[in-house]
Amino acid sequence: MPTLADWAHHDLRGHMLQHLFLGIFGPIGRVFGAPGSLTLRTISARWVRNIMNTLRTRPMHFLIHPFTPASLDIGGMYPLYVTPLYALSMSIPALFIFLHLHFVLSGYLFTWSVAGPDPAPHRQSRPVRLVVIFLAMAAHGILAKLMYGYGYPHGTLASHEEIQLAAQHAAKNAGSEINIG
Template identity: 40%
Template sequence: MGAGHTSHGVGSGPGLPDPSLAPLYLLVFIGGVVYAALLWRQRQLGREWPLGRSLMFALGILLVAYGLSPALMAAGHADLRVHMTQHMLLGMFAPLALVLGQPLTLLLRSLPVSAARRLTGLLHAAPLRWLMHPLVALTLNVGGMYLLYLTPLYAAMLESGWLHLLAHFHIIAAGFLYSSVVAGVDPSPLRAPFAWRLGTLLAGAALHAVLGKLMFAGLYPRGTGQAPEVIEAAARRMYYWGDLAEALLACMLFWSWLKARDRERIKAQRQAAAAL
């Protein structure tokens, strides 16, 4: 590790891909290819798809690719400050962009009607309904951060390839789930009421700030050989960058709420016109 500690548990040297993260690299590649294929499908069907959504999804994929790039992975493995930058990119900013790409809506629009109905039925299954509850999404996202940084898990991750893979997969997946559930950009009958999502966002912001302060005051994570000033800088980075990400997520939440309210008003006007 950079500040007086060298770890050889994972990684393959600067500039070379980390073999332990190969499944994650493949998953990101497949996600980008599938989204591009669905865009092509929309074009074949003669349907419009907002360019802004495509650009946001592409931005999300690029942020994930940069966060997992070999140079940044090597630097993050050696320096907690760089790792924290990775965490913010992979777990907060990239998921925001991916969610704004509305991949679920694009998928449902691209499938045949029968297949779209079957997929919608699967989305209503009990496990997914439980997973998309705001409190579950909050626990998986913010609770995962507490587990990673306030326990020996972070130090163990530096020495284990499979823990390295699992931790980075969880950071991305939990961040995407949390952003999806709170922002509610994709129309979904599973979306929680606005008050629930706003309360979850406020709780998440508070818990995130508390974690940054605990890391700063207690010099967490421990057992990594990082100098105190490095840990303090990483904690500050989490604290302030987290505030920015939460503010952007709040903007998404209120934007989606206004759009939903407009849709309801238009629907009510059409129903009134039909009744007349």
């Protein structure tokens, strides 16, 4: 059986599974491991104050608002799949690595902003976080439907049927379904 990395590089369905692990499951495990709390417990009080003061700044407030990481995470998928960026990432290793790093970091930030146990100054109310989760799921589902209906991403070696199967997997991950027939 081929490794996930090999499968993901040659089959769009494998890519969707890899995307699921990198952008959703991996960040969930990391966030709920509470690395921030662990770090704050093991460093000096001076460093804790510096970190907490940094987290309280206006740019950090913007960065950790759930809409920002949702836009980075889910919004980053739109240019990847509806432009030639995906096809380019298959032939440019540095771009491929950058995109994976982007999805890991934006997935981590998104998960931390909506559900993380670590301290987060300016954490939004539960209703705001739930609305952001709902909107992110909807945006993810819409992208899956665009992929299914219009054959995105273009410029790849994937057949239309393979793209539709990958889009169905993506839709299931988003909590929606694409009904055939």
